[in-house]
Amino acid sequence: MKHIAALQDVVTPWSDGLEPSDAELDAIEAEMPVVLAEVELLDALIALLDRPASEFDGRRIRRAHRRVLAARRDAANKSCPVPPAVA
Numbered sequence: 001m002k003h004i005a006a007l008q009d010v011v012t013p014w015s016d017g018l019e020p021s022d023a024e025l026d027a028i029e030a031e032m033p034v035v036l037a038e039v040e041l042l043d044a045l046i047a048l049l050d051r052p053a054s055e056f057d058g059r060r061i062r063r064a065h066r067r068v069l070a071a072r073r074d075a076a077n078k079s080c081p082v083p084p085a086v087a
Contacts, residue, residue: 030075037071040064 020028041064048057 030078034068034071034075037064037067041068 041061044057044061044064048061053061
């Protein structure tokens, strides 16, 4: 009986390129407020899957939705450079 596992090369060799670069980590860090706001909204929506919505649930969803919009707005404003003032 011939064992083929010993004859195969490693499918995904370990290399230094597998770690995220500093630029990628900075991009993740910049997106983190948006991600956290979206997770909060998703948590509020998941809570409503097994029960009817109450007034409190509606407020929680609206508040979470506003946080998502504010986080997206802030992220968009950070990514756009501020134009120089016109004299």
